Structures are given as structure tokens and as C-alpha cells.
Amino acid sequence: MSFDVASLRRQFPILSRPINGTALHYLDNGASAQTPQAVLDAVRVYETTARANVLRGVHALAEAATEAYETARADVACFLGVADDEVIFTGGCTAAINLVASSYGSLLKAGDEIVLSELEHHSNIVPWYQLAQRAGLTLRPLPVTDDGRIDVSALPRIVNERTRLISVAHVSNVTGAVVDVAAVVAAARAVGARVMLDGAQRAPHGPLDLPALGVDFYAFAGHKAYGPNGIGVLWGRKELLEAMPPFMGGGSMIGSVTFEAITWAPPPRRFEAGTPPIGPAIGLGAACRWMMGLDWTAVGGHEMGLTQRLMDGLAEVRSARLIGPSGLQGRLPVVSFVLDDIHPHDTAQILDSFGVAVRAGHHCAQPLMDRFDIMGTTRACIAPYNDASDIDALLAGVHETVRRFA
Amino acid sequence: MSDALYHDRIVALAKSRAGAGKLAAPTASARRDNPLCGDRVTMDVRLDDHGRMAELAHQVRGCALCQAAAVALTSRAQGRPTGDIAALRAEIEAVLNGTAAGEGDFAAFAPVRQYRARHDCVTLPFEALQAALDGR
Numbered sequence: 357m358s359f360d361v362a363s364l365r366r367q368f369p370i371l372s373r374p375i376n377g378t379a380l381h382y383l384d385n386g387a388s389a390q391t392p393q394a395v396l397d398a399v400r401v402y403e404t405t406a407r408a409n410v411l412r413g414v415h416a417l418a419e420a421a422t423e424a425y426e427t428a429r430a431d432v433a434c435f436l437g438v439a440d441d442e443v444i445f446t447g448g449c450t451a452a453i454n455l456v457a458s459s460y461g462s463l464l465k466a467g468d469e470i471v472l473s474e475l476e477h478h479s480n481i482v483p484w485y486q487l488a489q490r491a492g493l494t495l496r497p498l499p500v501t502d503d504g505r506i507d508v509s510a511l512p513r514i515v516n517e518r519t520r521l522i523s524v525a526h527v528s529n530v531t532g533a534v535v536d537v538a539a540v541v542a543a544a545r546a547v548g549a550r551v552m553l554d555g556a557q558r559a560p561h562g563p564l565d566l567p568a569l570g571v572d573f574y575a576f577a578g579h580k581a582y583g584p585n586g587i588g589v590l591w592g593r594k595e596l597l598e599a600m601p602p603f604m605g606g607g608s609m610i611g612s613v614t615f616e617a618i619t620w621a622p623p624p625r626r627f628e629a630g631t632p633p634i635g636p637a638i639g640l641g642a643a644c645r646w647m648m649g650l651d652w653t654a655v656g657g658h659e660m661g662l663t664q665r666l667m668d669g670l671a672e673v674r675s676a677r678l679i680g681p682s683g684l685q686g687r688l689p690v691v692s693f694v695l696d697d698i699h700p701h702d703t704a705q706i707l708d709s710f711g712v713a714v715r716a717g718h719h720c721a722q723p724l725m726d727r728f729d730i731m732g733t734t735r736a737c738i739a740p741y742n743d744a745s746d747i748d749a750l751l752a753g754v755h756e757t758v759r760r761f762a
Numbered sequence: 763m764s765d766a767l768y769h770d771r772i773v774a775l776a777k778s779r780a781g782a783g784k785l786a787a788p789t790a791s792a793r794r795d796n797p798l799c800g801d802r803v804t805m806d807v808r809l810d811d812h813g814r815m816a817e818l819a820h821q822v823r824g825c826a827l828c829q830a831a832a833v834a835l836t837s838r839a840q841g842r843p844t845g846d847i848a849a850l851r852a853e854i855e856a857v858l859n860g861t862a863a864g865e866g867d868f869a870a871f872a873p874v875r876q877y878r879a880r881h882d883c884v885t886l887p888f889e890a891l892q893a894a895l896d897g898r
Contacts, residue, residue: 698826699828701799701825701880701883702768702825702826716799717798717800731801731802760768760773761773761777
């Protein structure tokens with residue numbers, strides 16, 4: 357049965373909003389995806405029928421809020437294939453990575469090494485750089501191949517007995533390449549190191565089985581996965597979380613407090629100091645349920661069909677060059693390209709006049725821009741609700757851009 | 763809509779690359795980056811004995827608006843005293859804010875007014891030149 361994209365699109369109210377007098381063609385999903393009605397409803401129900409703080413109150417609203425919040429945690433856990441008490445709600449993916457860099461990082465010592473890659477988003481570079489500066493660690497970047505993949509053949513050269521953690525993007529936010537997780541995990545295990553994946557660009561493309569991946573930490577953002585802003589997730593293996601000190605201090609994360617001694621609550625509470633983003637968490641739980649309700653074999657086929665349509669169209673533009681894999685193998689529908697002698701911002705600005713929303717610039721991945729000696733790319737990220745008209749509008753805008761600056 | 767922004771004069775200015783390059787012996791030089799978009803502008807200036815900007819050159823790694831602004835600034839600043847830079851900066855900002863039409867090629871930037879995210883693209887060469895003159 358073919359995928360009914362028209363039906364899916366009707367679940368997203370914003371997609372019917374005209375832009376610049378034309379239909380909206382939203383392809384900036386890698387920056388923020390749109391939100392289905394089911395998520396909007398879940399947040400509205402909480403705000404209008406159960407708004408209260410969680411975990412502390414004994415009144416009916418507090419009970420309802422706590423129930424909704426913990427149900428959301430269970431939904432996220434189900435989406436990731438992990439136990440509820442290993443799921444920590446954070447302020448976002450960046451906050452999740454910072455949590456690990458600060459907390460797990462505090463267990464590391466001078467001389468230890470952390471392996472990253474040249475294609476990381478700044479959110480998976482800067483926290484480690486700060487930690488390295490603070491604690492005397494060394495960062496070792498894995499190189500990137502000419503087709504925009506983390507070069508796992510370099511693992512034996514980069515990973516050594518001093519390596520304590522390998523933290524890489526599950527999917528590149530620029531090239532769309534999926535990292536060879538098995539190779540990374542094998543290299544880490546060989547030296548007793550841990551593996552963290554930045555799943556910001558992977559989570560929007562369907563449920564995960566983290567135990568099968570064999571990693572130790574996983575982070576993703578709610579707003580890129582059809583959920584609200586201001587919410588993210590850190591998953592960590594229970595034994596690791598239990599050994600880690602708190603990231604922030606405050607209410608809810610303690611066992612007991614006196615002026616002489618404080619004990620910590622067990623995870624995940626230990627890492628959720630203060631009042632959490634309750635509504636956004638409930639919205640993210642709804643987003644995970646929504647994603648789990650889709651047929652991802654069909655959705656994946658639809659997304660990759662559009663990816664092929666886009667790449668085929670760009671191949672007909674003489675001045676266009678893909679930054680990333682040229683085929684569909686080992687990639688997700690994140691497509692970056694450059695046009696000779698045309699700045700990505702100019703391209704994106706002209707695309708906007710076609711109702712096409714894309715991202716342009718360095719995508720918070722400046723080391724990768726240096727790797728390819730470019731100042732930026734124009735990036736289209738395809739979501740389940742995109743259709744052929746979105747791709748065709750983008751391609752029409754690209755042709756107009758080339759004509760304008762010819 | 764994009765035709766209004768990227769009108770013929772803006773595109774012509776950007777493509778002209780007039781004043782692009784480096785000076786052999788600049789009195790001052792400064793580079794400024796826009797960390798949000800990655801645009802980078804380096805301005806070289808050579809002053810004569812009277813404190814006038816006798817020669818200017820720019821290197822731009824940026825969008826068409828940034829390139830066009832560097833060309834327009836270089837042209838307008840040529841031969842003027844260094845103290846005029848503040849006035850030129852105020853003039854381009856007035857064009858971007860819609861409070862002045864601007865003289866010469868500065869007027870070409872009027873359509874940028876409604877694109878607030880792009881204002882910094884236009885002002886980056888001005889910042890770089892001011893920084894060079896200030897020795898920053």
C-alpha cells in the first residue's frame with residue numbers, strides 16, 4: 357500500500373499556512389520539524405486540565421500532571437527501546453550533551469582522550485572542548501571522507517588505551533550520512549571506552565533500538581522530532597547514570613538535605629533538578645507515540661524517494677554540487693548542496709520567495725565546512741509530511757537562483 | 763520578492779568585485795566575522811599624509827549583499843577623511859532602517875530593510891573598516 361502523504365499532511369495545521377503568497381514548502385526540518393495536532397492537543401490538555409507541578413503535590417491536578425509526565429517518560433523509553441528510569445528529560449539535545457560532558461566528564465582525569473569527528477555539530481564539540489580545557493583532556497577528531505561520512509577506517513589510528521569516550525553524530529546534520537555505529541562501538545569496546553551518539557537528526561526518522569546499537573549514551577531534541585521546543589532527552593545506561601554525580605543542584609534531585617550532608621536521588625531524578633519542562637515533556641511523549649504509530653517502512657520509502665527526486669533534480673543543475681553521499685545507502689533525507697559562486701544565504705533567500713524554507717550557512721559545523729573548504733551549504737531536510745511539490749518548488753527556486761546570479 | 767532584494771544594481775555591484783583584493787602596504791587592516799552565518803570580511807586601507815583614505819581593498823567571503831556592500835563602501839570611502847566612516851555607517855543604517863534614501867549606491871540597499879536577518883550582511887564591511895581604522 358502506498359504511503360498517504362496527503363492524509364498525513366492534514367495532521368499538521370501549519371502546512372496550510374501560505375508563505376509569500378504561495379504554498380509553504382517546509383524543508384527546514386533539520387532545524388525544527390513541524391508539530392502534528394496530536395502533540396498540540398497533548399500539550400493543550402495538560403495546560404487546560406492538569407497544569408500543576410509534578411512529583412510534589414498531593415492534590416488532584418498534581419497527581420494528573422505527574423501521571424502525564426511519567427507517561428511521557430515511558431513513551432520516550434518505548435520509542436528508544438530502553439527502561440523508563442534511564443530516560444532523563446533535559447532542556448534539549450545540547451543540554452543533554454552538556455550533562456554528560458559535565459557529569460560523566462567529571463569522572464575523567466588529565467591525559468584521558470575523547471574522540472569526536474570532523475562533522476560534529478558544535479553542540480557535540482564545544483562541551484567537550486570546555487571539558488578538555490578544564491580537566492586537561494585531549495580531543496581527537498575522526499576524519500571525514502570525501503562523501504561526507506565519518507571515516508571509521510581511521511578508528512584504529514585515533515582510538516587508543518587513553519580513549520574514554522567516543523561521541524559522534526548518529527546522522528550528520530549536514531551530509532545526512534549515518535555513522536557505522538557497529539564499527540564505533542567495536543573500537544570503543546576494544547579499549548574499554550564508552551560511546552555517545554548525538555541522535556538529533558536520527559530520532560525524527562522513527563523508533564530506535566538502543567540496546568541493539570550497543571551504545572552507552574544517546575541524546576536527541578524534541579523540537580526536531582515533531583515535539584515542542586525546550587525539551588530534549590538523554591538516555592544513559594543505568595549503571596553509568598548511577599555512578600555519575602548530579603549536573604545541576606536544586607529541588608527534586610536529592611535524597612535528603614542537611615547543612616552537613618546531602619544525598620542524591622537515583623537517576624533519572626538526580627539529573628532533573630528543579631521543576632522540569634512539564635508541558636514540553638508531555639508533548640514529546642505524544643510525538644514519540646505519534647511516530648510509533650507510523651509505518652516507518654512506508655515512511656522511509658517515501659522520504660528516500662523524495663531524496664532521490666531532489667538529488668536527481670540537483671544533478672541537472674550544472675553549478676550544483678552535493679556535500680554528502682551521492683546515493684541513498686547509509687544516509688537519511690538530509691541533503692546539502694552548494695552552487696558555484698553563489699552564497700547559500702542568497703540561495704535560501706530566493707527559495708523563500710518560492711515558499712521554500714531551507715537552512716543555509718555553516719549549520720553549526722564549522723570544522724566540516726573547513727574540511728570541504730566551503731563557507732556553507734544550502735540544506736533541505738525531508739520529513740514524512742513533505743511531498744513531491746516541496747521538492748519541485750525547491751528545484752524551481754534553485755534554477756531561478758542560478759538564473760539571477762548568472 | 764527576491765527580485766526586489768536581488769535587483770540588478772545589487773547583483774551588478776556584487777559581481778563587479780570592484781576594490782576586491784589586498785593592498786600591498788596597508789596602513790591598517792582588520793577582519794570581521796559574522797558568527798551566525800560565517801560571513802567574513804577583511805578590509806585594507808592606506809592613509810595618505812593628510813589622514814585621508816587614499817586606497818581601500820576588501821576581501822569578502824560572504825553573500826551577495828555583503829559583497830555589494832563592500833564594493834559600495836570602498837567606492838564611497840575612497841579619498842575621504844577617516845572621520846567620515848562614522849557618517850557612512852550611519853547613512854547605511856538609516857537606509858536599512860528606512861529613515862533615509864541613501865546617496866549613490868547606498869540607495870540600492872533599501873530593499874534589505876524588510877529582511878532584518880540580512881542587515882548584518884550589509885554592515886559587516888563597515889564594521890571591518892571601522893575596526894581597521896581603530897586599530898582593533
